[in-house]
Each structure stands twice: as structure tokens, then as C-alpha cells.
Amino acid sequence: MILPIVAYGSPVLKKKASDISKDYPKLDELIENMFETMYNANGVGLAAPQVGLSIRLFVIDAKPFAQDESLSEEEVKELESFKRVFINPKLIEENGIEWDFNEGCLSIPDVHEDIFRKPEIKIEYLDRDLNQQTETLSGLPARVVQHEYDHIEGILFTDRISSLKKRLIKSRLTNITKGKVDVGYKMKYPLAKKIR
Numbered sequence: 001m002i003l004p005i006v007a008y009g010s011p012v013l014k015k016k017a018s019d020i021s022k023d024y025p026k027l028d029e030l031i032e033n034m035f036e037t038m039y040n041a042n043g044v045g046l047a048a049p050q051v052g053l054s055i056r057l058f059v060i061d062a063k064p065f066a067q068d069e070s071l072s073e074e075e076v077k078e079l080e081s082f083k084r085v086f087i088n089p090k091l092i093e094e095n096g097i098e099w100d101f102n103e104g105c106l107s108i109p110d111v112h113e114d115i116f117r118k119p120e121i122k123i124e125y126l127d128r129d130l131n132q133q134t135e136t137l138s139g140l141p142a143r144v145v146q147h148e149y150d151h152i153e154g155i156l157f158t159d160r161i162s163s164l165k166k167r168l169i170k171s172r173l174t175n176i177t178k179g180k181v182d183v184g185y186k187m188k189y190p191l192a193k194k195i196r
Contacts, residue, residue, distance in 0.1 A: 009177030
């Protein structure tokens, strides 16, 4: 089932999410719905707060990034197979010299900014079957995980830009909260009366 994506300005996006218990009701169904919602919106990642749930869960499928012709064959293979479910993740380490990449967000449609992040991370999490995993990731997989991890920490990518850039996009962000934006997927806007 495709869920409405919560738009910029919704309080749930700024709240630090809570851990999920192992008996969380209908978890598998929620995960399937999140993947379906993400694919419907042409995203590569989706965190539970983006569908209105303040829980530490996000899903990623980085396959769309594999279309980049500047990537090596090895990078393409890695991105094509990078599909994961992260439950109660903990970011253990971030290493290397920060690099910038133009990021966007399904909750902040039509806004893209260059964001600096470390190129390598180490993360612990429970997978879809609730098995403990520890992974070291680099490049685009690491970046997508960092972006989604920010969501469960109550951080948006727009929180990582300069105050000048924030002022420049302020009216666009205000329009998003009011639902004055054209997207090809269902969204729930904090200052609009209905889901569109």
C-alpha cells in the first residue's frame, strides 16, 4: 500500500525517533509499504518519520544511482545490489575527508543542495529478519545511509546548509508546508487540510 509522504514542516520530521521492539505490530507489512511508497515516488531511501512514524527504521534501494555513466563497473554492481532494511541502526563511525553531493528528499520536493558528508561509515543495525549486522560502507551507499539516518535523528538535509542558502530557499520551503508544490506522489502537508 502506498503511504502519503509527510512534507517539510511536519513536527515528526524534527523529532528523534524511538527504537522498535522485536514484536512491533505488522513490521513486515510496514516495510513492504515503505518500499512500495519509495518506488512510487522514485526515491532511493525512505525513513519511517517520512511516513509519519517516529521509529528507527529506514529502507534503501540504491539501484537508480547505478545508471550514472561515470561509475566504474564495480561501483555499478555495488549500487545495483544495495537494497537494505535498517532497524534500530547505530552509526558507529564516520571517516575520511568530507565530500559534497547534490542531495534531495521526498519530504522536501524540488529542493536540491550540495551537502558535505564523510565518505566512509560503520553502522550496526538489525536487518529485516531482526539479525544483528555491522557494515562498513563508502561512497554513495554510505551517503544514502547517512541521509536516512539523519531522518531518524530528526535532522533534514536542509539543516546542513548555510544560513544564507536557507534564506534563499525559505519561500520554497514555506510553499511545501502549505502544499503549494506539484509532486507525482501522495503527500501530507502540515498546513494543508488534506492529503494530495
